Amino acid sequence: MLVSCMQNSSSRWWMHSLVYPVFSVYVSKCSSVSPVQWETAMRAVYRISNMDPCGVVIGSIYINHNLAISVSLVAVFLTLAAVFVKWCYGFWKRKGVPGPEPRLPFGNIKDFILKRKTLGEIWKKIYFDLKAKGHKFGGVYQMFTPALVVVDIELVKRILQVDFQHFWGHGAFINDKDNMSFHLFNLEGPRWKRDRAKLSPAFTSGKMKMMFQLIVSCTDELAKVLDETKFNNPVDIKDIMSRFTTDVIGKLGNILSFTFANLKSPGPT
Structure with missing residues (x-):
């Protein structure tokens, strides 16, 4: 960068009034010297040696040039970010x-x-x-x-x-150690396909109709037990729901033939 230096009164006034304070503040930020000390020292050196302050002008222009580049980069980044957000x-x-x-x-x-x-x-x-x-x-x-x-x-x-086949992704959070999230409705990809192939034969339309009647009978018994709360009789809801779930699974799996009378008996302690 080339800068012409003129030794006239107007340029000297410009150097003393504008360049020195700005340059002093900038240098003070990079050192422990205060801006006033820098400005005083620069003016003293200039008065004693009558040196050409062209170097100070070049430094000031260089600083302003870097600042302009930084501002431009920030403006470009913000513009691109705004365009990206609007596009999304x-x-x-x-x-x-x-x-x-x-x-x-x-x-x-x-x-x-x-x-x-x-x-x-x-x-x-x-x-x-x-x-x-x-x-x-x-x-x-x-x-x-x-x-x-x-x-x-x-x-x-x-x-x-x-x-x-175009909508197999569920977009839900899955934790393989959490039974509340690691199930067929949340699984995706090969794991979902494998588990679905295992469960599909058990949920045909004919079997679903049979299962529905069994679930209704179990639910009716559950409603009767919960009706006891109307008379301010406390019940252990966790114990009741655990036995209700066991009864439903046992009947639907044709493995056990539980009766819901067991629901009224206390669970193991």
Whole structure:
């Protein structure tokens, strides 16, 4: 970079009034010397030796040049980030799919991220909002990831039956050590395919009808036991539900023939 240096009164005034203070503040940030001490020393050197302050001008211009580059890079980054966000949140709009407006950077799950609501509560509200407006489906965003909420029951059947090969991903968190999340409805890929192949023969339409009647009979007995709470009789709900589950599994598996009378007897201690 070439800078012309002029030894006239106007340039000298410019150097004393503008360049020295700015350069002094910059240098002081890189050392333990205060800006006032730097400015005083520079002015003293200039008065004694009448030296050309061209070097100071070059340093100041160099500093301003680096600052301009930094500001430009930040501006470019922010512009690209804004374009990226707009492009991500325009996915469903480009396809003509209705849905609630996303909020940066949460999408449509802000209350879930902030631990105000569960995902089930959020999807329930969106589902009924779409249904009230007469939409068969709607587009939402989980952070920056688009997702589809299906309202129409016929579309749900088509997704789960005819076109299931295109919708096998459930998008749910899976912990293989947690029985509440590690089940067939959450599994994906080869593990889901293998477990589904094992369970499918046990859930044909004929067997489901037989199982339904057995579950109804067990549930009726459970309702009778729980009715005792109307008379302020305390019950151990964990013990009751454990025996109810055992009774249902035993009857459905044709292994044991439990009667629900066992439900009224206390469990083992």
